[in-house]
Amino acid sequence: MASELEPEVQATERTLLECSAEETAAKWLQATDLTKEVYQHLAHYVPKIYCRGPNPFPQKEDMLAQHVLLGPMEWYLCGEDPALGFPKLEQANKPSHLCGRVFKVGEPTYSCRDCAVDPTCVLCMECFLGSIHKDHRYRMTTSGGGGFCDCGDTEAWKEGPFCQKHELNSAGMEVEEDPLVHLSEDVIARAYNIFAIIFQYAVEILTWEKESELPADLEMIEKSDTYYCMLFNDEVHTYEQVIYTLQKAVNCTQKEAIGFATTVDRDGRRSVRYGDFQYCDQAKSVIVRNTSRQTKPLKVQVMHSSIVAHQNFGLKLLSWLGSIIGYSDGLRRILCQVGLQEGPDGENSSLVDRLMRTDSKLWKGARSVYHQLFMSSLLMDLKYKKLFAVRFAKNYQQLQRDFMEDDHERAVSVTALSVQFFTAPTLARMLITEENLMTTIIKTFMDHLKQRDAQGRFQFERYTALQAFKFRRVQSLILDLKYVLISKPTEWSDELRQKFLEGFDAFLELLKCMQGMDPITRQVGQHIEMEPEWEAAFTLQMKLTHVISMMQDWCALDEKVLIEAYKKCLAVLTQCHGGFTDGEQPVTLSICGHSVETIRYCVSQEKVSIHLPISRLLAGLHVLLSKSEVAYKFPELLPLSELSPPMLIEHPLRCLVLCAQVHAGMWRRNGFSLVNQIYYYHNVKCRREMFDKDIVMLQTGVSMMDPNHFLMIMLSRFELYQIFSSPDYGKRLSAEITHKDVVQQNNTLIEEMLYLIIMLVGERYSPGVGQVSAMDEIKREIIHQLSIKPMAHSELVKSLPEDENKETGMESVIEAVAHFRKPGLTGRGMYELKPECAKEFNLYFYHFSRAEQSKAEEAQRKLKRQHREDSALPPPVLPPFCPLFASLVNILQSDVMLYIMGTILRWAVERHGYAWSESMLQRVLHLIGMALQEEKQHLENAVEEHVLTFTFTQKISKPGEAPNNSPSILAMLETLQNAPSLEVHKDMIRWILKTFNTIKKLRESSSTSPVVETEGTIMEESTRDKDKAERKRKAEIARLRREKIMAQMSEMQRHFIDENRELFQQTLELDASASAVLDSSPMVSDTALTALGPAQTQVPEQRQFVTCILCQEEQEVTEESRAMVLAAFIQRSTVLSKNRTKFIQDPEKYDPLFMHPDLSCGTHTGSCGHVMHAHCWQRYFDSVQAKEQRRQQRLRFHTSYDVESGEFLCPLCECLSNTVIPLLLPPRSIFNRRLIFSDQPSLAQWIRTISQQIKALLVLRKEESSSNAATSKNSENRNELELPEGFKPNFHPKNPYSDSIKEMLTTFGTATYKVGLKVHPNEEDPRVPIMCWGSCAYTIQSIERILSDEDKPLFGPLPCRLDDCLRSLTRFAAAHWTVASLPVVQGHFCKLFAALVPNDSYEDLPCILDIDMFHLLVGLVLALPALQCQDFSGISLSTGDLHIFHLVTMAHIVQILFTSRPEENGMDQGNPTSEEESAVLSLYRMLQQYTGSALKATASGWHLWRSVKAGIMPFLKCSALFFHYLNGVPSPPDLQVPGTSHFEHLCNYLSLPTNLFGLFQENREIMNSLIESWCHDSEVKRYLRGERDAISYPRGANKLIDLPEDYSSLINQASNFSCPKSGGDKSRAPTLCLVCGSLLCSQSYCCQTELEGEDVGACTAHTYSCGSGAGIFLRVRECQVLFLAGKTKGCFYSPPYLDDYGETDQGLRRGNPLHLCRERFKKIQKLWQQHSVTEEIGHAQEANQTLVGIDWQHL
Ligand SMILES: [Zn+2]
Ligand SMILES: [Zn+2]
Ligand SMILES: [Zn+2]
Ligand SMILES: [Zn+2]
Ligand SMILES: [Zn+2]
């Protein structure tokens, strides 16, 4: 390499190498001013080493830097040879008990859900495997880079903080000892000196901003005019823009530009040009000009080369420091000290401060180097971590401000280090108390959100893009706040209290800016013009949700804090809404003799806001007062008397009314933004601190006021007061039908209001509201989710709110309420509700959406009917309220409530037109049910002699008072019970009446015991019986109907069994109904079936009728009729390949005549088996094509199939197809019919005859080709040629097929050629027939392979589609010669024949080791008719078939013997016992003789026979399939059943002697000479000399690669994988080829390559060599299987990895441990082996159109 360097450079290098590190260090040790010495050294040498323009040899640069620059420093530091010094330091060092491994991008990290203090605590794989957590519930994620292993950090883990390895180092850790004690004074002093100088140097040079001037003490004496044009990274410009600009600016190729862009993106900067100033400046101006149009220009600097040199070395130094301190904790501490030492400029002047404060100005590469150094130094030293944290906190505001201005992502900002301090509990606590961190963070946050409205609230409307961008950045502050709060204090100091409350104040200020933000007003008349911005406000709310919850959690921990916080919150709320009654006229409402004053306010007319965080926080704190009993313990400390219930409830009530009105359709004109807001208000992500708290706030308010007053206010806010205060409402409305809409609206509002009352009384599952635990709450959520339907684990998790640790608490209770059902081959594991939990079902559960509610109702009623119970869904029994909320139950028995219930029931009884709805009634019934349950509970739990105040039953028995004189509620219920129209509610009313009676009894029994059966119940029972009978009758009718339908269904199923797509996908599943029937149709006696040769079993003529799926016409298949065709799909295949490195290089020149035994590239044909008329198909295909053209003109719309390459979907099953195969009768019989002779030649005779014929043909061919030149010569030569007897080479047989069939033969033949070779169609090409035979052979081989792999019998029941496909494919291939040129086919035959029977005319023939014998057999047999048709000597075609078969079989046996590798340990080395053994031995000896004993010495005959038998089986099986389909001879029954080797049956069927060597003996004479000629081939000799390899038999099965059991080991493997093209860079989307196991760098610019003139990603490129166009991959980071086919097709497939809940985790979002599911992997493997990948993609794309639009080729 050195020779390539210019001589001048070489000279400098020599002088550099002469520089001695030891001497320099010695000089430094003597120096008085060390700084000056070192700087001089650097000033002199750094530019010499690093200043070399585009650096071609980075390794050399590193070597020189180590030698000249770092070497002296190491010598100086150690005071001796560092090779000795460092090991000494290492030995003296006490290894750290912290792991601190810094994560690479994509590396797996593990967190323990049981023991981690928060989810940011993670372990590296090594520590995890050695920890106790591997048996806990852990979560696995892939690191985004940055961050380090927390092993050893006792604060991070509740249990097991050490892995086994770090446990050892933790011994004696309690005594915090100074690490410096392990170092000598000298070393300490020298380390201080040198660290201080070089750290200072690095910081100075990295933060240096001038472009052409160095710091004075580094400036060079003579300065050359060499500059770099340095391009910097930004997040504004796209890759494409940068690449395009660079090509223009610096005249580079696209490839170079991609290289530059990739490095800029990775390192943050890259020099794109080197030269004099002007040269570089010119490039700069082009770049700036080109990129400044829409955005700010790309950052470019023209920098003097010496500056760049020093900066590069600066970075090198920092990494060097990082590695040096790895030797010793002492050195590390010294470095920390140096870094944090305050400089001469006081505050913020330490090196660490300086780096942090210039962070946003540094380029990516520099940042990551110094961040890494911080992580391995400051963060690993507990003492300095604390000091560093303080510096970080002090600079916090500044750093965040810089970050806001910076456009780089947070991961490369120093602010991202916050997680390292803030999540450490003691540090966080210290920073709160000493640095007032909470307040700082919140204030900083507020500073960045400056846009406010007139009331000082945040305003997000009309946000510019820049503001939106900043808003996204500022959200990271909330994350910091979350980190600080995530670990809760166990004890409180006064300072902590004070600072927390200070922070709480700041937080309230923040919430105050949100209270009432984004107010909306109902739009009437016009629709709103522009959807208002709403997302920002909700984003803020969503991000703050956990923080708000955590604030409450903190408050709950300390009574004093809680009381203070409560007071503060109330004060702020009063501030916000204190004057809400000002200036408005109060109105007085009165119903039932109760009256209340309230304000005049209409949600539908005035401003209303969904954002009420202060009210909601107060609600949360109020519940805590109740839960912690502070409210009872210190009532005097609480401002309870200041609470004004009407004020508390006002705003939450407005918000709920808004939801009701939106639901009633009153806000339609306000557009989608409002609908979205309402959605999120109830959504699981927000509801905890929104909807839920509004309900709590109302509960709080109501529990403190007269329920009658509340109900009236509520009626008024719902704008329903008028309706209920005027008793004739119903009657009036039925008279005025014109107002139908309004009535409907009011009905909905009434329903919503009733629902709200149900919630207020019924929702008691928050600890503090009701007497429940957190467990009860989560249990209830799960019960209601599972009441809708059984759910998978992940679905359930999604429906539950997560806490800040991403836990739902579900695992602790799920077992109690649900059963787990395991997943099958598809689908997921499911949880099912335990039946005994059904009684806790509440139809009006407040977290149900409307859709969920109706689904749950339906599901629960169905369940009840299945259990033959009545279908009533009464309210469940509820837990009691906590005392603070206890009075809430009185709403149910309040006068106004009873009045409302009475009114609605009266409407129901009187049935006034529209002014009434069933839902209303249902809700009233539910409310009555709740009241009864409540009363029953009270009675049952009543302490004796206690006065019961809940007397609902008494109240509803009383009729209304004058003047209404309405009947009692009870009476109305009894009336309704018999109303015919209320069938659905009957069961519920009956339940109410029954419960009423029970309560009555309970009341009586409390005075007079015991309980006696009353008449009422008996009455009830009799109606019940009647009902039961009725139900039974209905059930019977239903059953009969069901049975009838089932019968119809199964009839249809039988009919369409082969049209069922599911079945197609499991192609080879046993399907007994399929082909067994078809197969046995020709009635032949079972005995001695023979598939070929003169003795072939004669099959009676069978007529075949098929129906066209397009026109439904039935037609018989004959030669003369119109062609019937099967839809077919041809594809290239490497599934059987034994050599994946081989693929067709130049298809135009490729000669497919001989298939190599490695089967490296085959052509596979598949079919769905659907039959059409050729002309019907033609018409169909034309219309598809026309439609596609029209579609493409209109818009660029993709389809799952590519019409241009002839693809279409089967019109019946939508299976992807690209051609059709004609259906034919056995073609052999057509030609054989004419010639039946008894006296047939032997093999030797036949070979002789054929050889003569070939010779004659070859002479004729030669003549013909020369005859074009001279016609005169022709006649002369002819005379010389002696034609064999009966051979008429001028005879051309008549084609027996109809034109339509001929056309289809050509069509399919051309398609096979076109797809198989990937060339343009050319029906004249001589390779067309070869491709047809090849596809036939290859398809048969692949099916034989699958059958063997699955141990299925050869002729067992195959699915129709396979059977049909093989039959038509074989017959087609046999008939194809009739449409090909006769000389061409004859020519192929001659050459194929010459491979076995030597002929001088050919030179380029492969040796027998390099021929796949089955392909040869098929080619010879199918080409033979072309020769035989001119032979009138009387030799029949079947004789030829048989001889060819025998000849090829013998060649294969020889092939096997050559390549067999007999096992060493012979069981039987004795004399051959069987006939076969001695025969094989003698054959083997003959081979040895002919090869000159080059063949290995004899193994035993037993072994040889065994390996021949095993090796030849696949060939025999394929041959049996081939002749079976060719000649239509039924398969022997023995071969239809599974069992052991069917060797003998096969031999019989194939007309072979069971002692295969009999063949050789029979034809000894001819065979000896043939074998001799085979043995003399030079390739065979080379092989025997061990100079080349050959395939041995049987060929092993091809399987997909083995996958590890645990998914994380795959992730780990992939994280160690780096992009092969961009020097050691981590790949972003490492993707594993499941076929060959290669790891690829997918979906990335760096690894794009050009393929057929297009840029394609690594995966697509790989499919071309590995899978000839199709591929199966595993995207490791996404845990997703990827199917690719061609450049445009692809789909994702579910991965074979499942978590413990039987679910896949595509995208690795949940992080549950994943394990290999072998069944699913087998399924994928099967798809591959069956060549169904492309078909699968087609189905997936048809099912999901978005898949079509993906640019698969870029993956
Ligand atoms: Zn570790
Ligand atoms: Zn460890
Ligand atoms: Zn654990
Ligand atoms: Zn048809
Ligand atoms: Zn089909």
Ligand SMILES: [Zn+2]
């Ligand atoms: Zn591969």
Ligand SMILES: [Zn+2]
């Ligand atoms: Zn790459």
